[in-house]
Amino acid sequence: MTALTTDTPSTTPHSPAELREKKDRRRAIALLSPGLLWMTLFMVLPMAMVIYVSFWTQTTFSVNSTLTTASWERFLSSATYLGAIWTTLRIWLIVLIATIVVGYPVALFIGLFVRNKTLQTALLVACVIPFWTSFLIRVIAWRPMLGTEGAINMILMKLGIISEPLTFLLFSEFSVLVGMTQIYCVFMVGPITFMLGRIDISVIEAARDLGASFGTIFRRIILPLSLPGVMVGSIFVSVMVLGEFATAASLSGRKTNLLGNIIVSQVGSLKWAFAAVAGVVLTIIITAVIALALRLVDLRKEM
Amino acid sequence: MLTLNQVSRRYGGATALDGVDFVVPENTYMALLGASGAGKTTLLRLIAGFEEPDQGTISLNGARIDGQPSHLRDIGFVFQNFALFPHLSVAENVAFGLRHRAHAPLTNETEIKDRTEAALELVGLTGFGHRGVSAISGGQRQRVALARTLVCEPRIVLLDEPLGALDANLRSRMCDELKAIRERLGVSFLHVTGSETEALTMGDQVAVLANGRIMQSDAPDMLFSHPGNAEAARHLNAWNIFDAGLCSHDLGQGPIAVRFDQIDVSDPGAAPTERPSLHATYLTGEFNGPTALSFFRAADGTLLQVVDHLSQPRLPDLVEGQGYDLHFAADALRQFHGAA
Known part of the structure; x- marks a missing residue:
C-alpha cells in the first residue's frame, strides 16, 4: 500500500473557489460595460431628454425650457391625436394578425415539412431576398401594383372580373396594411420556423401513433410548441409597426396618420415639445405591448 | 398475430x-x-x-x-x-x-x-x-x-x-x-x-x-x-465462425461454428487426436470478472475467441504471440450449408 498525502502548502489567503468567483465577476463586468455604456449614451439619456422636452413650453416659432404640461394637455384633449393613437393600435393589430396568418403556414412548411437543412436555409434566405433592396423602394413598389392603372386592376379588368378600376387599393388604409404585412412578414416567419424546426419529429410520430389526427396534433402539439416563436415574431413585428411612419406616408396618400407620422410632421415644423409628447406616448404603448407579450409566454423557460 | x-x-x-x-x-x-x-x-x-x-x-x-x-x-x-x-x-x-x-x-x-x-x-x-x-x-x-x-x-x-x-x-x-x-x-x-x-x-x-x-x-x-x-x-456473439478447411479432421467445406466455451487450448501437438483441432496464434486476453476471454488468430486471419469461466479454469498459461492448438468435440460444431 502507498499512502498518498493530499496536503499542499496553501500560500494564498483566498480559496481557489473565491478566486474563480472574483475572476468570473470581473469578466462579466468587462463583457457588460460596452453595452451598458452604449445604452446609457444612446438610449437612457435621449429618453430622459425626450421626457424632459415634452414638458417644455412651445410657442409657434420657438421652444423654451420653462416647464409646463400644456403640450400634454393639448395632446390628450385633441381628437386628432387620440385618433392617431387609435389608428396606430388598429393598424398594429391588423398587421400583427395578418403577418401571423400569412407567416405561420410558410413557417410550418419550412420548419416542419422540409426536413432537409440545406433546403430549409435556402428557403429562409429566399424570404429575405426582398431586403436586398432598400426599404423605401420596397414600399413604393406597391404603387404600380395597387394603383388605378396598376397591375392588379389591369389584370382584374382584363379578366372581366371588374369593369372599372378599384380605387380603394392605393392611397388608403388598405394599401398601408398590404405594404406593412409584406415588409414585416419575414420577421414572423423566422422565429416561428426556428421553433418548429426544433420540434423532434418523433414527438409528432408518437402523437400519430397514439391515434391523433393531423388536426389534433397541430392543435395539441405543434401549435403550443411553436407559440414562443409566434411571441418573439410578434414582438419584432409590433416594435417595428408601432414606430412606423414611412409606409403610411408613401402609401396612404396622407389619409392614415400614425403616431410616427405625427412625430415626423411635428419635428418638421419644429414643434419639439409636441413631438416629444407623441414620442413618450409611443414608447409607453410599445413597452406595454412587449410587457403583455412576455407575460403571455415565459421566453426564458421556452428558449 | x-x-x-x-x-x-x-x-x-x-x-x-x-x-x-x-x-x-x-x-x-x-x-x-x-x-x-x-x-x-x-x-x-x-x-x-x-x-x-x-x-x-x-x-x-x-x-x-x-x-x-x-x-x-x-x-x-x-x-x-x-x-x-x-x-x-x-x-x-x-x-x-x-x-x-x-x-x-x-x-x-x-x-x-x-x-x-x-x-x-x-x-x-x-x-x-x-x-x-x-x-x-x-x-x-x-x-x-x-x-x-x-x-x-x-x-x-x-x-x-x-x-x-x-x-x-x-x-x-x-x-x-x-x-x-x-x-x-x-x-x-x-x-x-x-x-x-x-x-x-x-x-x-x-x-x-x-x-x-x-x-x-x-x-x-x-x-x-x-x-x-x-x-x-x-449475432449471438458466442460462436466462432471459421472455414472447415482449417481443421485437422476432414470436416468438409464451408463455414462451421463452434461456441466460445466449447473450445479447449493445448500446446502445439498436444491436442487429443480424436478431436478436430486447428492451429492458431494467441493474441491477447481480456478479463471480464467472472469470465476471461482469450483471442486467437487462425492461419487464414480469422479471429477466434475462447471463453474461460474462472470457477472452472481449463486453459493453460498462454503467452502472447505463441502458437497453440485449439480443439473441440466433434459434436460441438455446427455446420452451415449454403451462403455464409
Whole structure:
C-alpha cells in the first residue's frame, strides 16, 4: 500500500473557489460595460431628454425650457391625436394578425415539412431576398401594383372580373396594411420556423401513433410548441409597426396618420415639445405591448 | 398475430429490408436482434405506419394494415428517445391518446383520470402525474413512454431499443419489469435491440435480422445452441465462425461454428487426436470478472475467441504471440450449408 498525502502548502489567503468567483465577476463586468455604456449614451439619456422636452413650453416659432404640461394637455384633449393613437393600435393589430396568418403556414412548411437543412436555409434566405433592396423602394413598389392603372386592376379588368378600376387599393388604409404585412412578414416567419424546426419529429410520430389526427396534433402539439416563436415574431413585428411612419406616408396618400407620422410632421415644423409628447406616448404603448407579450409566454423557460 | 409477408423497403439505392417474412404470435414477447443499420427501426416504422413498404404485405389478425394511416392502426410504439410531449405533464402525456385519438376518444374526465392513474401504477410511477416530463429521470421517462402507449391498449406494442438510453443498472431492472408488465397485459411485445444478452433474456422468442431478412426466429435457448446459419450465429456473439478447411479432421467445406466455451487450448501437438483441432496464434486476453476471454488468430486471419469461466479454469498459461492448438468435440460444431 502507498499512502498518498493530499496536503499542499496553501500560500494564498483566498480559496481557489473565491478566486474563480472574483475572476468570473470581473469578466462579466468587462463583457457588460460596452453595452451598458452604449445604452446609457444612446438610449437612457435621449429618453430622459425626450421626457424632459415634452414638458417644455412651445410657442409657434420657438421652444423654451420653462416647464409646463400644456403640450400634454393639448395632446390628450385633441381628437386628432387620440385618433392617431387609435389608428396606430388598429393598424398594429391588423398587421400583427395578418403577418401571423400569412407567416405561420410558410413557417410550418419550412420548419416542419422540409426536413432537409440545406433546403430549409435556402428557403429562409429566399424570404429575405426582398431586403436586398432598400426599404423605401420596397414600399413604393406597391404603387404600380395597387394603383388605378396598376397591375392588379389591369389584370382584374382584363379578366372581366371588374369593369372599372378599384380605387380603394392605393392611397388608403388598405394599401398601408398590404405594404406593412409584406415588409414585416419575414420577421414572423423566422422565429416561428426556428421553433418548429426544433420540434423532434418523433414527438409528432408518437402523437400519430397514439391515434391523433393531423388536426389534433397541430392543435395539441405543434401549435403550443411553436407559440414562443409566434411571441418573439410578434414582438419584432409590433416594435417595428408601432414606430412606423414611412409606409403610411408613401402609401396612404396622407389619409392614415400614425403616431410616427405625427412625430415626423411635428419635428418638421419644429414643434419639439409636441413631438416629444407623441414620442413618450409611443414608447409607453410599445413597452406595454412587449410587457403583455412576455407575460403571455415565459421566453426564458421556452428558449 | 402480426404477419409480415415479403416486406421490402429501399431508400434510393440502398435496400433496408429485402423480403422479410416474419410472424409475431399472440401473447408473446418477441425480441428482434440485429446490428445497428440492419433495418430494425425501419421494420418497426413500417409496422407502425410511419412509412410504407415498397413491396409485401403487413397484416394484423388476418387484416391488412399496410396502407392504413398510422393513427388508425391501433399499434403502440415506444420510441428509443421516448418522444414525450415536452409541454405536457406526466399525466397529460399518458392521457393524450385516450383524450385525443381520432377513433373513440374518451370524454369522461373521471374515466381518463382513473385509467391514467392505473397506467402510472402499472409502471410504478404512482404520484408522479403532476410532474413535468423534464423534471424526471431517464428511467422514469421510459416508464412514462411505456404507460402512455399501454394505456391505449394497443393490439401489439413495438419497442425501439427501449433500454438503449438507460444505464446498465436500470436496464436490467427494466428488463424484468417489461416482461412482468407484458405478462400481466397479455399483449404481444416486439422488442428491437442490438444486444444479444437483452434479446435472449427478454424474448419468449428471438428473431435475428441481418442483410434485410429474418435469418432465424426461435426460442432463445434453441437459437443460442442451434443457430441455423452463420449470420444468426454471428449475432449471438458466442460462436466462432471459421472455414472447415482449417481443421485437422476432414470436416468438409464451408463455414462451421463452434461456441466460445466449447473450445479447449493445448500446446502445439498436444491436442487429443480424436478431436478436430486447428492451429492458431494467441493474441491477447481480456478479463471480464467472472469470465476471461482469450483471442486467437487462425492461419487464414480469422479471429477466434475462447471463453474461460474462472470457477472452472481449463486453459493453460498462454503467452502472447505463441502458437497453440485449439480443439473441440466433434459434436460441438455446427455446420452451415449454403451462403455464409
